[in-house]
Amino acid sequence: xxxxxxxxxxxxxxxxxxxxxxxxxxxxxxxxxxxxxxxxxxxxxxxxxxxxxxxxxxxxxxxxxxxxxxxxxxxxxxxxxxxxxxxxxxxxxxxxxxxxxxxxxxxxxxxxxxxxxxxxxxxxxxxxxxxxxxxxxxxxxxxxxxxxxxxxxxxxxxxxxxxxxxxxxxxxxxxxxxxxxxxxxxxxxxxxxxxxxxxxxxxxxxxxxxxxxxxxxxxxxxxxxxxxxxxxxxxxxxxxxxxxxxxxxxxxxxxxxxxxxxxxxxxxxxxxxxxxxxxxxxxxxxxxxxxxxxxxxxxxxxxxxxxxxxxxxxxxxxxxxxxxxxxxxxxxxxxxxxxx
Numbered sequence: 001x002x003x004x005x006x007x008x009x010x011x012x013x014x015x016x017x018x019x020x021x022x023x024x025x026x027x028x029x030x031x032x033x034x035x036x037x038x039x040x041x042x043x044x045x046x047x048x049x050x051x052x053x054x055x056x057x058x059x060x061x062x063x064x065x066x067x068x069x070x071x072x073x074x075x076x077x078x079x080x081x082x083x084x085x086x087x088x089x090x091x092x093x094x095x096x097x098x099x100x101x102x103x104x105x106x107x108x109x110x111x112x113x114x115x116x117x118x119x120x121x122x123x124x125x126x127x128x129x130x131x132x133x134x135x136x137x138x139x140x141x142x143x144x145x146x147x148x149x150x151x152x153x154x155x156x157x158x159x160x161x162x163x164x165x166x167x168x169x170x171x172x173x174x175x176x177x178x179x180x181x182x183x184x185x186x187x188x189x190x191x192x193x194x195x196x197x198x199x200x201x202x203x204x205x206x207x208x209x210x211x212x213x214x215x216x217x218x219x220x221x222x223x224x225x226x227x228x229x230x231x232x233x234x235x236x237x238x239x240x241x242x243x244x245x246x247x248x249x250x251x252x253x254x255x256x257x258x259x260x261x262x263x264x265x266x267x268x269x270x271x272x273x274x275x276x277x278x279x280x281x282x283x284x285x286x287x288x289x290x291x292x293x294x295x296x297x298x299x300x301x302x303x304x305x306x307x308x309x310x311x312x313x314x315x316x317x318x319x320x321x322x323x324x325x326x327x328x329x330x331x332x333x334x335x336x337x338x339x340x
Contacts, residue, residue, distance in 0.1 A: 022095035030085035052096035175229040179217035187224040194228035194251025
């Protein structure tokens with residue numbers, strides 16, 4: 001169902017192949033040799049499509065869907081319309097991600113340096129690298145095999161990229177070392193000066209920012225997000241992190257593995273997030289805090305204190321989610337009483 005002008009489709013695939021790819025089990029009556037031509041949403045899928053059901057809000061649409069096959073949790077299989085082939089799995093959305101990637105794999109990088117790109121003679125480019133028009137690769141930069149450097153991107157002096165990175169159009173990197181399979185979307189800024197200065201009666205005095213940005217494997221950073229380099233210690237983005245568009249990460253921040261930072265969030269300098277922290281949209285986190293593993297922070301929260309591992313918090317200043325909801329309900333009741 002994707003627009004062929006922008007997405008190249010593979011396939012078709014048999015249900016047996018797709019089930020094996022995503023770890024699903026074919027339900028009784030499903031023909032393993034039946035072919036799926038494409039993926040499609042549950043409400044518009046046809047007989048040649050495979051879809052998925054992950055949210056109970058869409059059960060009604062599932063019951064009347066015309067999809068030929070569907071990825072679904074076992075507990076909802078009984079809601080399927082007659083004739084639909086079911087691929088049973090514990091996490092249908094994750095399974096769908098694997099199936100969709102089979103139909104729409106990442107386009108192969110076509111090696112070469114486009115006209116108008118500037119590559120310093122001292123830069124090192126690995127096998128199969130693509131450098132698009134207008135891109136600049138500065139002195140002593142090292143670009144790993146299979147990387148794609150988008151149009152007008154700038155790779156600063158000494159920057160190191162691991163294998164199979166994608167650097168989006170207009171992105172700039174300096175003072176940075178990237179691992180493998182890092183994906184930076186258009187307009188990302190990595191390694192600029194941190195916001196550090198000394199205040200006093202004689203005015204503001206900028207403090208040299210002497211650290212780096214270290215980005216580990218399999219990180220994605222969304223469009224127009226910024227990651228400042230460290231002031232002395234490094235700024236570190238842990239393996240597998242997902243950072244949305246328009247996020248600001250200050251100097252010396254350390255993100256653990258698998259953190260999720262949603263759009264318009266800001267993390268001030270020297271704050272440390274342990275593994276698998278989720279930060280909602282428009283959250284502000286002040287500097288020099290420690291956020292424990294698995295913490296979940298509701299959107300638009302203001303975090304001003306350390307947070308113990310595993311907690312869910314919200315509000316400004318952020319407190320326990322349960323307490324925040326209770327306070328919000330009480331405030332609403334008081335407002336209604338005053339209005340009457």
